[in-house]
Amino acid sequence: MARKARSNDASPKTETLPEPDFPNTGIARPEAIPGEDDRDQALRPKRLSEFLGQQAMKDNLQVFIHAAKERGESLDHLFLIGPPGLGKTTLAKVVANELETGFVQTSAPALDKPKDLVGLLTNLKKGDVFFIDEIHRLKPAIEELLYIAMEDYELDWIVGQGPMARTLRIPIQPFTLVGATTKAGVVSSPLISRFGITCRFSFYVQEDMEAIVHRSAGLLGVKIKPDAASLLAKSSRGTPRVVNRLLRRMRDFAQFAATGSKASTAISLNVVRDGLDRLEIDSLGLEKQDRDILRMIIERYKGGPVGAETLAISVGESVETLEDYYEPFLIQVGLLQRTPRGRMVTSFAYGHLGLKPPTRDTGNGEGFLF
Numbered sequence: 400m401a402r403k404a405r406s407n408d409a410s411p412k413t414e415t416l417p418e419p420d421f422p423n424t425g426i427a428r429p430e431a432i433p434g435e436d437d438r439d440q441a442l443r444p445k446r447l448s449e450f451l452g453q454q455a456m457k458d459n460l461q462v463f464i465h466a467a468k469e470r471g472e473s474l475d476h477l478f479l480i481g482p483p484g485l486g487k488t489t490l491a492k493v494v495a496n497e498l499e500t501g502f503v504q505t506s507a508p509a510l511d512k513p514k515d516l517v518g519l520l521t522n523l524k525k526g527d528v529f530f531i532d533e534i535h536r537l538k539p540a541i542e543e544l545l546y547i548a549m550e551d552y553e554l555d556w557i558v559g560q561g562p563m564a565r566t567l568r569i570p571i572q573p574f575t576l577v578g579a580t581t582k583a584g585v586v587s588s589p590l591i592s593r594f595g596i597t598c599r600f601s602f603y604v605q606e607d608m609e610a611i612v613h614r615s616a617g618l619l620g621v622k623i624k625p626d627a628a629s630l631l632a633k634s635s636r637g638t639p640r641v642v643n644r645l646l647r648r649m650r651d652f653a654q655f656a657a658t659g660s661k662a663s664t665a666i667s668l669n670v671v672r673d674g675l676d677r678l679e680i681d682s683l684g685l686e687k688q689d690r691d692i693l694r695m696i697i698e699r700y701k702g703g704p705v706g707a708e709t710l711a712i713s714v715g716e717s718v719e720t721l722e723d724y725y726e727p728f729l730i731q732v733g734l735l736q737r738t739p740r741g742r743m744v745t746s747f748a749y750g751h752l753g754l755k756p757p758t759r760d761t762g763n764g765e766g767f768l769f
């Protein structure tokens with residue numbers, strides 16, 4: 400974990416935080432594939448009105464943005480928490496657009512030395528939105544600099560060395576820090592406490608996912624039937640990035656199916672059904688590896704409980720990958736449970752895989768299910 404890699408001595412020079420290790424190959428994985436975000440520019444909502452779903456969070460933000468603008472002040476610092484691909488970066492830009500301010504973007508691993516942060520902060524204009532992605536990976540020296548900048552809009556800058564060293568306080572323009580993380584659990588509490596507004600993203604509900612499919616299809620200039628959009632939305636793990644990616648693939652399949660014939664290139668229910676089949680994505684948006692994890696627990700560990708480490712070795716993944724990238728969605732849809740004794744599949748998982756849940760004997764002759 401990023402936190403564990405930190406050291407207390409102030410020599411950030413040699414400290415490199417480990418890259419997260421997760422598989423990037425799966426088409427239904429929520430993490431961005433390199434280069435994908437650039438291609439997605441056209442699909443990114445620019446204003447709050449285009450940002451679909453997350454209604455309660457959006458309603459609150461609208462009020463805070465309006466109030467800050469009316470007072471002519473910068474918006475309070477904003478903390479965005481949520482799994483990959485749900486729209487944290489998108490929302491940060493939307494906030495800057497709504498505030499009609501500049502937008503300066505960086506990510507914690509890119510801030511190597513304090514001077515990297517100082518350079519960015521001293522160039523901010525009044526009210527700008529300063530976005531730090533993966534904020535859980537900040538180095539301690541940089542994090543401390545940020546505390547003062549967030550609180551007092553000043554920077555502590557040490558000049559000279561040894562007994563001659565002096566601290567200069569450099570004023571900077573008031574700004575809004577937007578920090579995003581997929582791992583709120585490893586962000587330090589002094590940092591969290593300096594954010595005035597916290598937005599927690601949840602997986603998108605079916606209705607919002609369908610609206611996103613229709614919006615994206617419109618922007619890509621591709622026709623999609625309502626029943627096809629509905630299935631695509633259902634199979635995309637409640638994640639806009641995944642649905643946009645699958646929509647592009649379905650567009651390819653529809654185009655391929657229509658090649659040489661007069662058939663329409665519109666995406667039909669059959670195209671989506673066949674397409675998902677070819678990509679080995681099932682109706683819940685699970686990929687082969689997700690199903691293999693569930694099968695492993697059922698077949699080798701009788702449905703669980705099984706410890707995370709044992710399970711990770713059995714399926715050939717690291718514990719971190721298992722915990723951060725496979726389990727959250729399996730738990731979210733109710734296929735897996737984390738219990739103090741280990742991981743257990745639910746009866747829903749048996750049903751989803753077409754298997755019969757075991758009937759356990761209670762000893763009094765009455766079998767029971769789980």
Ligand SMILES: Nc1ncnc2c1ncn2[C@@H]1O[C@H](COP(=O)(O)OP(=O)(O)OP(=O)(O)O)[C@@H](O)[C@H]1O
Binds near residue numbers: 430431440639643
């Ligand atoms: N509310 C939304 N409405 C429509 N499209 C959305 C919405 N949120 C996200 N998207 C689309 O999903 C894609 C992924 O969003 P984004 O890059 O903002 O996710 P993220 O939370 O920053 O992910 P990561 O944690 O990997 O950085 C964007 O390209 C955007 O087109």
Ligand SMILES: [Mg+2]
Binds near residue numbers: 487488489532579
């Ligand atoms: Mg992002």
